[in-house]
Amino acid sequence: MGVHVLRLDHRPARDKRVTSHLILAARAFGASGATYTGQRDPSLEGSIRGVASDWGGRFVLDYAESWRRVVADWKRRGTVVHLTMYGLPLREVVASLRGIASDILVVVGGAKVPRDIFDLADWNVAVTSQPHSEVSALAVFLHELRSGEELDVEFEGARLRVVPRAHGKEVIERLGGI
Amino acid sequence: MGVHVLRLDHRPARDKRVTSHLILAARAFGASGATYTGQRDPSLEGSIRGVASDWGGRFVLDYAESWRRVVADWKRRGTVVHLTMYGLPLREVVASLRGIASDILVVVGGAKVPRDIFDLADWNVAVTSQPHSEVSALAVFLHELRSGEELDVEFEGARLRVVPRAHGKEVIERLGGI
Numbered sequence: 001m002g003v004h005v006l007r008l009d010h011r012p013a014r015d016k017r018v019t020s021h022l023i024l025a026a027r028a029f030g031a032s033g034a035t036y037t038g039q040r041d042p043s044l045e046g047s048i049r050g051v052a053s054d055w056g057g058r059f060v061l062d063y064a065e066s067w068r069r070v071v072a073d074w075k076r077r078g079t080v081v082h083l084t085m086y087g088l089p090l091r092e093v094v095a096s097l098r099g100i101a102s103d104i105l106v107v108v109g110g111a112k113v114p115r116d117i118f119d120l121a122d123w124n125v126a127v128t129s130q131p132h133s134e135v136s137a138l139a140v141f142l143h144e145l146r147s148g149e150e151l152d153v154e155f156e157g158a159r160l161r162v163v164p165r166a167h168g169k170e171v172i173e174r175l176g177g178i
Numbered sequence: 179m180g181v182h183v184l185r186l187d188h189r190p191a192r193d194k195r196v197t198s199h200l201i202l203a204a205r206a207f208g209a210s211g212a213t214y215t216g217q218r219d220p221s222l223e224g225s226i227r228g229v230a231s232d233w234g235g236r237f238v239l240d241y242a243e244s245w246r247r248v249v250a251d252w253k254r255r256g257t258v259v260h261l262t263m264y265g266l267p268l269r270e271v272v273a274s275l276r277g278i279a280s281d282i283l284v285v286v287g288g289a290k291v292p293r294d295i296f297d298l299a300d301w302n303v304a305v306t307s308q309p310h311s312e313v314s315a316l317a318v319f320l321h322e323l324r325s326g327e328e329l330d331v332e333f334e335g336a337r338l339r340v341v342p343r344a345h346g347k348e349v350i351e352r353l354g355g356i
Contacts, residue, residue, distance in 0.1 A: 024311060028309070118347065133202060133203050136203035
């Protein structure tokens, strides 16, 4: 089961850092890619591609004008999960979600979420019914969906790699070559 | 074991939404309060207090000028955990962390983290060794620390409460009274 994230309604002036954090969380917690709608933002795209290039793995970032088209295309070939505090509690549905055989599109709203996404989604899932953040909701959702195994994933082809330490920082840089 | 979050170096112009998301995630995932340093931001404080008032529970938000003083005070009475991608992998240390009897201060950096926090912290913990977001790192950390039980916490005294639904939105508003 592969996971792709759809971020709705990005507005560069207001959302730059939140959308960037959201997409980096998608990558770090094992999604294979993300699509964003709203205003196109070359600076966002550049910074995500920079991270993906430095830190390895395969992660695809796309832009789409119409979220409805992305969702409609996806419904023909996979399952659409919308993260919302109004949905069903994660703990009640996670076992069913882990059993989904198809790829999953995880839809994450911006400030205002169009009402029809609640009906278009196959699942509306709440990561707590409290207001917090699409970044934390997505990360905990992916973490639960993968049963924590995403934490052990290796990002192949990285130029930079952290050597975990109890104190201090250590980063190994792979120099060019074959 | 109670958990308090320390957010370093808030800058309102750049960080408003990220700090707000971070503190809301602290609350939603079971921390009892948060302190932030950097520039004081009355608008941030108002929005967090508004959420806490509407959605219930007890959550205390404080401001401090000196993060060093907060950490030094805390070290006399509890354990200091610093979340950083350079630290020890969460999965390797979470069992030890769950066994801590004292309260825990979880330190979460801003854009630039002072180097000495790595030495002052009792634990430097990495929620993946990949770059993502302090919001996702904090949420997954608290989720693991509480073994997911924070998802079942009731927030007492809430004015607003979500009724989980497979599709659509339902919120119950408690009207005034005794």
